[in-house]
Amino acid sequence: MAAQGHRRGLDAQGYIEREGSLARVPYAFRTVVAAARDRVQDMFGARLDSAYLYGSIPRGTARVGRSDLDLLLSLREEPTDTDRADARVLEAALDKEFAEIDGVGTLLFSRTRLLSDLETHDLGWFVACLCTPLLGEDLAGHLPRYRPDTLLARETNGDLALLLPRWRERIATAADTDDARRPLVRSMSRHLVRTGFTLVMPRWNGWTSDLGEMTEAFGAYYPERAADLRGAAVRGYEPTGDSAVLRSYADDLGPWLAGEYARVHGVKAPRP
Template sequence: MNRRGPIGVPSGVLIQKSSATTLLSGHSGRMAGQGHHGGLDAQGYIEREGSLGRIQETFWPVVAAARDRLTDVFGARMTSAYLYGSIPRGTARVGRSDLDLLLVLRDEPTEADRAEARALGDSLDKEFPGIDGVGTLLVSRTRTLSALETYDLGWFVACLCTPLLGEDLAEFLPRYRPDSHLARETNGDLALHLSRWRERIAGTADTDEARRPLVRFMSRHLVRTGFTLVMPRWNGWTSDLGEMAEAFAEYYPERAGQLREAALLGYDPTGDPTVLRRYVDDLGPWLAEEYARVHGVKEPRPD
């Protein structure tokens, strides 16, 4: 068992998140091996972001209610529950940010489990106006600790999730550096997503309201992919979309404006259909090709 140091969601399962951001500039442009940016400890490992101590006071009631109700609903079926996203990072915006939960079950989640999680999330969303929805991921303990998921779902749990209930599976996972292996296994499957995105766009109602969630989701996915493309060279970690875009801009100035725009739309999306077309016809394909060239393609997952 690999023990992690002191404690401070995988591309295929990430649910949309919300957090405040300030676009930053002026990074030093240091290369890996020449020091590091934020998010790393003294040994160069990615530090776990977020903690219960960072939760803003206004969000404590909904977190406490979620903790109690998860126990009531899932009981012994659940081995662990985590928070992730802006609430445990302390950057959530009242009425704008959602509550993001990850539940680890003893067995593979069933449709009944997912239905119960949706019902629980709906009840919390209705009861607590300070949040804008609840996103809940359900995974099994076996999958989380599998070799295939070590550098995707495992990394997500160990570095981006804050323990809320039960055992902390980070104790059974390695520590992670911002290297090419991690980049490939987290976001090296953008090409697969693009075909699905085109289908989603085609099946979405022709209204700004209907398109806005797609713009937000795809904007965030592209910004995170752009960031992990340069992460090994930037040598650091951040979950702030603005900082991600600025890190990318150091190495791809010709595409910097597109990623900065996507970072802004990831927080305050419009329903402009031309944005979605640019994503799937220009920025997305270029990013997928460059990612495969630099890091390779993510190891295939079972359907």
């Protein structure tokens, strides 16, 4: 959702508003959302605490045949290998049956982790502000309200330096084809744009999930890197399979952004 005029995704008190809702789901995606809701309930049953949609579908900006379906499941216990396998089965079945979507992604976490102190300004914020309730209790009722401050910036994206070695490994081991590289370009492009945005989020004083608006906010503070982030935003929507792009992310834009992030906001609290 683009920022709402001068409010920039904030309510009258300056807190980040929840960005999606079931009412915003485009008509073309309502059948697949209903199917996902029913099948999540059937597959996970008593293991399920609650389920959410996130991404472009509940924001109302999804494109038929181009957008994926994103789900987050809160489980009563820590996810097991069986839970993950069931999620993959669910994803494959929905993706095969519904041409309206281009893939399904499912995040699995325990209720305890989502509501933990360590995750309050990362996964907790994600649930409270970026996820739309689909099934079960809405955990947002147990979480605080959030402002676009440096604490939120640090805890959401202050770990890019830790991700870069994994990115390089994924790039090195990917098949030498455009089809193999394209998903990497898409995911890394989006991650870099969002990290660039949250770098400037406290100064911009707002929230948006629109990649274009994120790059404009970033460019106002880092004009020397604006073109790099604009290119990443384009590839976040229309990814190429260019290996040179991936190398530039891992060896140039990524390291620069990680260093600047640590200088401005510090480093994300370590996870076990």
